[in-house]
Each structure stands twice: as structure tokens, then as C-alpha cells.
Amino acid sequence: MTASAPVPAPPSSAVPASEVPLSGRRPRWPLRVLLGGVGLLPALIAVAQLGRIHPDEVYQLLEPAWFRAHGYGVLAWEWHAGLRNWAMPGLAAWLLRLADVLGLTHPVAYRTLIAVPQVALHGWMLWATYRYAERRAGRSGGLFALFAVGLYGPVLVFAGRTLGESLSTAFLVVALEALDRTERPVRAGLVGGLALGLAVVARYGSAVVVLAALVWLAAAWRWRVLAFACLGGLLVALGLGALDWATWGKPFHSFFAYVDFNVLSGQAARQFGASPPGFYLWPFLSGLPLWLWAVLPVGLSSLRRRLALPLPLFCAGAYLFAITTTAHKEERFLYPALVLLTLAAAPALAALVLGRESARSRWGWGAVALATTLLAGHFFPPVDPRGDQFRAIVKATRGEGARGLLIVNEGLWGAGGFFYVGKNIPWSTCDWPHDANFQAAMRDRRFNRAVTFEGRALAELQAAGFQVVGQVGRETVLARD
Known part of the structure; x- marks a missing residue:
């Protein structure tokens, strides 16, 4: 041809x-x-x-x-x-x-x-x-x-x-x-x-x-x-x-x-x-x-x-x-x-x-x-876009009160970055409560906002002083002040 x-x-x-x-x-x-x-x-x-x-x-x-x-x-x-x-x-x-x-x-x-x-x-x-x-x-x-x-x-x-x-x-x-x-x-x-x-x-x-x-x-x-x-x-x-x-x-x-x-x-x-x-x-x-x-x-x-x-x-x-x-x-x-x-x-x-x-x-x-x-x-494509997570990140970091954010049940490259955090505050990701990032965030009082996918580590977050302030799809938004 x-x-x-x-x-x-x-x-x-x-x-x-x-x-x-x-x-x-x-x-x-x-x-x-x-x-x-x-x-x-x-x-x-x-x-x-x-x-x-x-x-x-x-x-x-x-x-x-x-x-x-x-x-x-x-x-x-x-x-x-x-x-x-x-x-x-x-x-x-x-x-x-x-x-x-x-x-x-x-x-x-x-x-x-x-x-x-x-x-x-x-x-x-x-x-x-x-x-x-x-x-x-x-x-x-x-x-x-x-x-x-x-x-x-x-x-x-x-x-x-x-x-x-x-x-x-x-x-x-x-x-x-x-x-x-x-x-x-x-x-x-x-x-x-x-x-x-x-x-x-x-x-x-x-x-x-x-x-x-x-x-x-x-x-x-x-x-x-x-x-x-x-x-x-x-x-x-x-x-x-x-x-x-x-x-x-x-x-x-x-x-x-x-x-x-x-x-x-x-x-x-x-x-x-x-x-x-x-x-x-x-x-x-x-x-x-x-x-x-x-x-x-x-x-x-x-x-x-x-x-x-x-x-x-x-x-x-x-x-x-x-x-x-x-x-x-x-x-x-x-x-x-x-x-x-x-x-x-x-x-x-x-x-x-x-x-x-x-x-x-x-x-x-x-x-x-x-x-x-x-x-x-x-x-096609056969992936979960996790839009509820990004919307939860936006909700958690709005306002002047957010000083640090922890994202649970997500790795770094799956999160939204500073683009969706929208401000220059510390943020990190982790999978389990025993992860080093989770333990460090619980000790660091700057981390006063958290987003967790499908409720993972919810009890541990609440034990560290976080309270549930919202739900976005499968994501739970928490805060401690």
C-alpha cells in the first residue's frame, strides 16, 4: 500500500x-x-x-x-x-x-x-x-x-x-x-x-x-x-x-x-x-x-x-x-x-x-x-484519578490556620504537590501510623491538618489530638488547633 x-x-x-x-x-x-x-x-x-x-x-x-x-x-x-x-x-x-x-x-x-x-x-x-x-x-x-x-x-x-x-x-x-x-x-x-x-x-x-x-x-x-x-x-x-x-x-x-x-x-x-x-x-x-x-x-x-x-x-x-x-x-x-x-x-x-x-x-x-x-x-485509562483526595487537600489547606499537612495512605508522587496545597507550608505523605513521616508529623505541632484515604490511621490521628472536620468522598479531613 x-x-x-x-x-x-x-x-x-x-x-x-x-x-x-x-x-x-x-x-x-x-x-x-x-x-x-x-x-x-x-x-x-x-x-x-x-x-x-x-x-x-x-x-x-x-x-x-x-x-x-x-x-x-x-x-x-x-x-x-x-x-x-x-x-x-x-x-x-x-x-x-x-x-x-x-x-x-x-x-x-x-x-x-x-x-x-x-x-x-x-x-x-x-x-x-x-x-x-x-x-x-x-x-x-x-x-x-x-x-x-x-x-x-x-x-x-x-x-x-x-x-x-x-x-x-x-x-x-x-x-x-x-x-x-x-x-x-x-x-x-x-x-x-x-x-x-x-x-x-x-x-x-x-x-x-x-x-x-x-x-x-x-x-x-x-x-x-x-x-x-x-x-x-x-x-x-x-x-x-x-x-x-x-x-x-x-x-x-x-x-x-x-x-x-x-x-x-x-x-x-x-x-x-x-x-x-x-x-x-x-x-x-x-x-x-x-x-x-x-x-x-x-x-x-x-x-x-x-x-x-x-x-x-x-x-x-x-x-x-x-x-x-x-x-x-x-x-x-x-x-x-x-x-x-x-x-x-x-x-x-x-x-x-x-x-x-x-x-x-x-x-x-x-x-x-x-x-x-x-x-x-x-x-481507558484504567486508573483511579483520586479527585476526592485533591479536593480534600484543597479544603484542608484553605484559610490562614493551616500550618502543616499530613496525607495518609498516599505516596509523594500520588499527592497534589504545593500546587494544590497552595502555600509554603510543610507537608508530607505516609502509608501507615508506624511510618517515620507519620510519627514525625504527630510530634511536630506545625502539622495541624491531615487528610486520610478510606479512614486509614484515623484512630491514631484522633489520639494525637486531631478531630474530623469534613468528608470529601473517600477522604476524611482532620484538624488540630
Whole structure:
């Protein structure tokens, strides 16, 4: 099979006016409202729930940003070894400084402010999804694909989170839609290249998708788009090199350190564990939208007929191969592949649903498809976000009375850091009453607030003078004054 460019839309005289592509035009206001509404959902979920689906959500963006903005915080080992760049935490740090200027001192308030650019990025991703499907299934198909991807369970879970996978995947969708266009090759290449570069800045593991996209363009003989994509990517790379030079003292220090740790030296597998290739089978199958199996025969028939692979499908396949053959594996690494596969299949779903003869059948099939697209979020990612713990931490540390906090039944990297404590007070974590941190906190009168998960060490805390002052889900909030 070879790579393929999108098939140009038929002349407007052959297509209903409502189905004429919007390529090259800004979305009309009803579509903008729709993009804003669907695009806002992941951020609303993340801010209302708080919690984390992985410690990196806090300790690779929020906590470094807090450290940069306030001069104190918990820095994970990567920020001492130089395996990360300061682009995203730096932007978040400026937003935290803006929050201070605006008087936004509550953790939920400044977390909401940080979510604003994420909402804009997610809206851009959904606009790209609409345009990608519109070229293949018309306006109605584009709108249906927007819902199919925008309401996809893993997207609702991930897209509002401050994870590298979340940010990078949005840039990847924007990039691949741009590179898929046949009109305005210079603009398409530049936008696609810039977005690919930003996807790598957000997460170095996305470099695999960048290489796959460039191979696809070369195989499709789209040399002009390829050249300007490389130019756009080069501009981002120069900015990254300058940033690393300013922060780490050497151009591209974080990128080379990342590649050495995760790819060349094998340290990632030794430090965090290695898994067999079958590790991803169940999370991959459970994370796919169920409707994908319904459109699979149509997609396979199209591939056999055209002997071509759509760009998102080609990139998803290359990325899946890369993470499967890499020793260290985590479920969250699947997220970019799941989204790209959903993007590639969404136009076929739209055609299948909108091709029903009766309106009743179309509405019925559409409702079932969107229900199954939501359902995938129940299975992926398979983690407990512990949002009640983060909300309990916020509740325990509000007001001037909180001088120190103990979090029971949680390790350091599962807690919310100074970002959610919101002030420069001592805090620590422990698992059991006999732990050294627990014993030290009981003796230190500065520790006058405690949060315990599922009531662990509740009796010991009360014996040390703590009293229950609140309950947040499975978390108990205690205080002693």
C-alpha cells in the first residue's frame, strides 16, 4: 500500500449547498459555538474533578510551573537531570503569575486559568477534526465526526489534563489535518510543520509520528508540502534549542538526554520496568470506540480499492509499532494512537450513519454510535484519578490556620504537590501510623491538618489530638488547633 492524498471535493454544482466544504474559511458562528461547547467539556471535567490520571500530570507540568512562579515546590528527578524542557511549565508559570496579579489564590481558580489555553488548543483540534471529515463526508459528516471524536471517552478524560500526551495529541491532530489538505500547499506545510514541532516540544515521544508523517508525504510525492513542513518544524526546533540553551546551558540538552535515557541506554526500562509486547493488547482493545468495528469492513474495502493509507492511520500504525517494541510501557502511551485511529475512522462512521434512508434510522444509529464513543472512557485509562483526595487537600489547606499537612495512605508522587496545597507550608505523605513521616508529623505541632484515604490511621490521628472536620468522598479531613 502507498500513502495517499485526500480526494478533492466535487464541484459545488454537484453537491448540496449545505455540503460544500469550508476549507480555507473560518467556521461560522453556530459551528464556533459548537466547537466551544464540546471543546470546553474536558477542561470542565478536569477542573471539577481535580485528581490525576498519572503523577506526571502534576510533577512534570503543574509543580515545575509552581516552582518557577513562586520559587519553591517539588521538582522530580527529571528536572534535575535535564530530561524535560521548560516550554509548557514556563507558560503555566506565567499564567500562575497572572493569577497572583488577578488575586486568584484558590487552587481551583488558578487551575482554571491554566485550562484556558488548553480549551483553545482542544477547540483547534476539534476544528481540525471537522475539516478532515468534511473533505470526505461533507458538512454533516464533519459535524458528526466532531461529536464522535469530541465525545470520545478517552478524549474527555485526557484532553483537559496537563499531561504531555494530552497536549501533544491535540497538536498532532492539527498537524495531520493540515498536511492532509490539497489546497494551499505552502500554508498547509507550514501549519502542519509548526504543529508537528509543537507536538514534539510537548512530548518527545511524538517524534515517531513526525517521522511517519514525513515518510507519508514523500511516498505521496507531495514535495512542496514536505519542504514547508520541514521549514515549519525547523522554526520550532530552533526555538526549542534556544530555550534549552537558556535553561539547561546547552542547545537541545533535554531532547538528547531524553533520547539517551529512554531509547539508547535502556535506563527507562531498568528504572521503571519492562513489559512484553502484549502489554498493550487489552487497554488498546478496550480503549477503542465500539463503533470502529462496525466501520472496519467499509474501511478495509476502501483501502483495497484505493491501495492507500490515510495519513492519520499510517501515523497511528507507526506509533503503535514504536511503543510496542519499546521495553518500558504505560497505558497512557496509547492515547495518541487511539485518537488518531478514531480520527481516521470518523468519516466512515459519519457516512455509515448519514447514509441511512430514514431520519429515524439516522438518529437511532447516531445515538448508538455516540453512546459507544462515550463508553470507552469507562475502560481507558484504567486508573483511579483520586479527585476526592485533591479536593480534600484543597479544603484542608484553605484559610490562614493551616500550618502543616499530613496525607495518609498516599505516596509523594500520588499527592497534589504545593500546587494544590497552595502555600509554603510543610507537608508530607505516609502509608501507615508506624511510618517515620507519620510519627514525625504527630510530634511536630506545625502539622495541624491531615487528610486520610478510606479512614486509614484515623484512630491514631484522633489520639494525637486531631478531630474530623469534613468528608470529601473517600477522604476524611482532620484538624488540630
